[in-house]
Amino acid sequence: MQTIINRFIKYIKIDTQSDPNNPEFPSTKKQWDLAHLLVEELKEIGLEEVELDNNCYIMATLPSNLDYKVPTIGFISHIDTSPDFNATNINPQIHKNYDGKDIILNAEKNIILSPNYFEDLKQYKGQTIITTDGTTLLSADDKAGITEIVTAMEYLIQHPEIKHGKIRIAFTPDEEVGKGAHLFDVEKFGAEWAYTMDGSQIGELEYENFNAAGAKVTINGKIVHPGYAKGKMINSMLIANEFISGLPKNEIPQETSGYEGFFHLHTLNGEVEKTTLEYIIRDHDMNKFNNRKEQFQQVANDLNKKLGSDLVLVEIKDQYYNMREKVEPVMHIVDIAEEAMKQLGIKPLIKAIRGGTDGSQLSYKGLPCPNIFAGGHNFHGKYEYLPVESMEKAVAVIVKIAELVAERK
Known part of the structure; x- marks a missing residue:
């Protein structure tokens, strides 16, 4: 021994x-x-x-x-x-x-x-x-x-x-x-x-x-003096919060087991001007895996439509199958x-x-x-x-x- x-x-x-x-x-x-x-x-x-x-x-x-x-x-x-x-x-x-x-x-x-x-x-x-x-x-x-x-x-x-x-x-x-x-x-x-x-x-x-992908979300904001910010400031951290809330709250590692897939936010860096989120996306079933990636992108698309500008950018890269x-x-x-x-x-x-x-x-x-x-x-x-x-x-x-x-x- x-x-x-x-x-x-x-x-x-x-x-x-x-x-x-x-x-x-x-x-x-x-x-x-x-x-x-x-x-x-x-x-x-x-x-x-x-x-x-x-x-x-x-x-x-x-x-x-x-x-x-x-x-x-x-x-x-x-x-x-x-x-x-x-x-x-x-x-x-x-x-x-x-x-x-x-x-x-x-x-x-x-x-x-x-x-x-x-x-x-x-x-x-x-x-x-x-x-x-x-x-x-x-x-x-x-x-x-x-x-x-x-x-x-x-x-x-x-x-x-x-x-x-x-x-x-x-x-x-x-x-x-x-x-x-x-x-x-x-x-x-x-x-x-x-x-x-x-x-x-x-x-x-x-x-x-798991089938696995890594995803990076980049959210662009606009910094303005807070005393004169009405109608001008865009706080990327608040948009990031909306993005996070747009994904299913129970489909995360600590709430899943067995064959259940998830979205896992593992890194967050933010300021008013720019916030980045790094996720891993996982599922055993290939169809569900592809659907997850589409769902992830759709959250960004919906936010951009709401904001009237492409402030939320998503990069997704497959890692293994x-x-x-x-x-x-x-x-x-x-x-x-x-x-x-x-x-x-x-x-x-x-x-x-x-x-x-x-x-x-x-x-x-x-x-x-x-x-x-x-x-x-x-x-x-x-x-x-x-x-x-x-x-x-x-x-x-x-x-x-x-x-x-x-x-x-």
């Missing part, structure tokens, strides 16, 4: 937060810091064809130890950390034999991780849990996945009696800002299919995800992962992702790529936590998948 803890902490101590506003690739230079460390570590444990390209993608190979050919498979995780919350100076706290009660993350700031609010905590009573100190996120998304893949490859190398075919692994930059698969070379990777280790709680197995369309024709790859979990005594939780992974884009690039749990909870914030036993189980699932594929003569 301590080995996997040490490896995870080593990775999360390196700040790899990506930047959604930087068009460069990768979006932050600090992602290279972890990439270079990983390259050296992969070589040290004995992987072959270890390569770091000019775009910060890492690929490596564990050669087959079979005397017959089986499909080449892959495992993928991402290097970067979410820009949604502070990721600098992560100070993880380790809670052994968790007692099922409140965990005080930061006494000074009264930040408490409570099972009364985060009910999933209750299932990890008696286990070892890694948390934040309340001032940063944990970066389990997706350094838990990286830890699990590296550990599984090291285990297979150290146990040559476990039979497996050729395995390719990859670590990508900028997944959190929607660019993780943009420059991924599927042909060079050379796998018939792969799995992203980027899910949450133990047992998760996913081959459906539901991988289900690409995975269903090859459902045996999901079946293998499900069987691996069952053989390890893990109850598979097959459900749709309320988000996306590199796998959604990779599936559309010709690499079918379901998603497997990495073990973390409450990603992208100070309440993020990770049961160590879930990481260990994820390692076991990777190894078992390799074994099951080796049996497919």
Whole structure:
């Protein structure tokens, strides 16, 4: 257990937060810091064809130890950390034999991780849990996945009696800002299919995800001295409030679940002269997704008509699509992962992702790529936590998948 803890902490101590506003690739230079460390570590444990390209993608190979050919498979995780919350100076706290009660993350700031609010905590009573100190996120998304893949490859190398075919692994930059698969070379990777280790709680197995778009609303106003503003001032912030109110108030992340889509306002910057709103638009069903984008634009159109001028401008860009369309024709790859979990005594939780992974884009690039749990909870914030036993189980699932594929003569 301590080995996997040490490896995870080593990775999360390196700040790899990506930047959604930087068009460069990768979006932050600090992602290279972890990439270079990983390259050296992969070589040290004995992987072959270890390569770091000019775009910060890492690929490596564990050669087959079979005397017959089986499909080449892959495992993928991402290097970067979410820009949604502070990721600098992560100070993880380790809670052994968790007692099922409140965990005080930061006494000074009264930040408490409570099972009364985060009910999933209750299932990890008696286990070892890694948390934040309340001032940063944990970066389990997706350094838990990286830890699990590296550990599984090291285990297979150290146990040559476990039979497996050729395995390719990859670590990508900028997944959190929607660019993780943009420059991924599927042909060079050379796998018939792969799995992203980027899910949450133990047992998760996913081959459906949101269709996703990002939207930016720019509202132009007119500043005039408030004492002489009658009939002249146009306050863009008040128009922004009308725009926000024009969308369904209950179709937001905190009011939806399952297959329900949403509009999520995540950034607002405003002055009288100009206000910008940044949204993400999500839905699993493609028709509903397209309708959402039309509805979003219509709110702007209605406001412009009311104002008598095109003061509200909307830009919508698709980000990724539901991988289900690409995975269903090859459902045996999901079946293998499900069987691996069952053989390890893990109850598979097959459900749709309320988000996306590199796998959604990779599936559309010709690499079918379901998603497997990495073990973390409450990603992208100070309440993020990770049961160590879930990481260990994820390692076991990777190894078992390799074994099951080796049996497919």
